Amino acid sequence: MNDLLILASLLDGPQHGYALKKRVGTITGHGAMHNNLVYPLLKRFVAAAWVSRRKAPGQRGQTRELYSLTPKGRQELLARLASFSEKDAASGDAFRLRVGLFSVLDPQKRAEILDCRVKWLERRTSVLAGIAETMALDQWADETVRFLESQVGAERKWLDRLRRLGKKAAA
Numbered sequence: 001m002n003d004l005l006i007l008a009s010l011l012d013g014p015q016h017g018y019a020l021k022k023r024v025g026t027i028t029g030h031g032a033m034h035n036n037l038v039y040p041l042l043k044r045f046v047a048a049a050w051v052s053r054r055k056a057p058g059q060r061g062q063t064r065e066l067y068s069l070t071p072k073g074r075q076e077l078l079a080r081l082a083s084f085s086e087k088d089a090a091s092g093d094a095f096r097l098r099v100g101l102f103s104v105l106d107p108q109k110r111a112e113i114l115d116c117r118v119k120w121l122e123r124r125t126s127v128l129a130g131i132a133e134t135m136a137l138d139q140w141a142d143e144t145v146r147f148l149e150s151q152v153g154a155e156r157k158w159l160d161r162l163r164r165l166g167k168k169a170a171a
Helices: 002-009 017-028 035-047 071-082 092-100 107-134 139-170
Strands: 051-057 063-069
Touching: 002 017, 002 035, 002 071, 002 092, 017 035, 017 063, 035 051, 035 063, 063 071, 092 107, 107 139
Parallel strands: none
Antiparallel strands: 051 063
């Protein structure tokens, strides 16, 4: 998912590696990404011609590398975002990343992603119900299952809202 985050961060225009590290860290809430993660990915993206790199003057007179998403990179990003598997549907982070980038996906792909997540939520609801019915839960375990069920309910409401927003945008 780090690759998607970095590529998506370049949608707004060229960025220095340091700015990318900070931006992705802000998005994930984990602080700046480590150099050993960001720069090897950028090197791989440059080699694949998804990202271009050029030298640019820094604010203090130094030379900095400026990275830009190429048309091929944008195409790759869109293909990866549109590819939403059952495994991705089980990941809240993978799902929310795509929702955050719905503006670059076509309406049909958005609907497919939402449908896939709904199916996962239905399975999750069944699993949680099974836990509550078949296991002897103490008060803490019961409270945890109730909380997880409430999260599923809240997300279902959010998905309904996303569908309504999609219909408004199409109208």
